[in-house]
Amino acid sequence: MNSIVIADDHPLLLRGLSDFLTSKGFNIIGVAEDGQSAYNLIVKLKPDIAILDIRMPHKTGLEIAEDCQKNKLSTKIILITFDQEEELYEQARSLNVYGYILKELAIEEIEICIQHLLKNEPYFSKEIExxxxxxxxxxxxxxxxxxxxxxxxxxxxxxxxxxxxxxxxxxxxxxxxxxxxxxxxxxxxxxxxxxxxxxxxxxxxxx
Known part of the structure; x- marks a missing residue:
């Protein structure tokens, strides 16, 4: 069973994603409401997957992805975001992020995204495609x-x-x-x- 850490500074979305994935049989081993806490969980628990909000206090999802890459952590990153800025998207690609999901579609698409990730395939929100x-x-x-x-x-x-x-x-x-x-x-x-x-x-x- 693949282990997952979720981080989002919006408690409702955090709980919603966590409850949804748990109901689908995924193994949620940690949740966080800010970026530094999320990164600490990744270092400590070494989850297979981390689902991260791009914009969080103390550390952004992109900064966490960069630190994971620098420190050769094997956790695969999925970013969820309201942002559609091209620069952010390009940064995510350069950091080998596996998923890029628009927040309004997160519950609908997160399971599909994880299935792609498990086959080592990147996934982007259907709205973009x-x-x-x-x-x-x-x-x-x-x-x-x-x-x-x-x-x-x-x-x-x-x-x-x-x-x-x-x-x-x-x-x-x-x-x-x-x-x-x-x-x-x-x-x-x-x-x-x-x-x-x-x-x-x-x-x-x-x-």
């Missing part, structure tokens, strides 16, 4: 993107931040932001913060 299904297919994208745009999206799929892409292509970050806007328009993606990154990661084998 549903926007991508309406977008241009990856084959069409290869034809309508310029060479530079293809380079940019390939680097996005490699989890590079806008700053890193700018440095690699020897251009300003403002130029990268323009490229991203053009790519979003060409692919007819929803102009939501994470849409381009998720699309790039889902279609990276095509580039």
């Amino acid at each position: 549903s926007h991508l299904k309406k977008s241009t297919s990856s084959d069409d994208a290869l034809n309508i993107l310029t060479k530079t745009e293809k380079k940019v999206i390939k680097l996005i799929a490699a989890n590079k931040t806008s700053q890193e892409i700018a440095e690699e292509l020897s251009v300003s970050i403002k130029t990268i932001h323009k490229h991203r806007s053009h790519i979003i328009a060409k692919l007819k993606l929803d102009n939501k913060p994470m849409s381009l990154s998720v699309w790039a990661n889902l279609n990276k084998e095509q580039f």
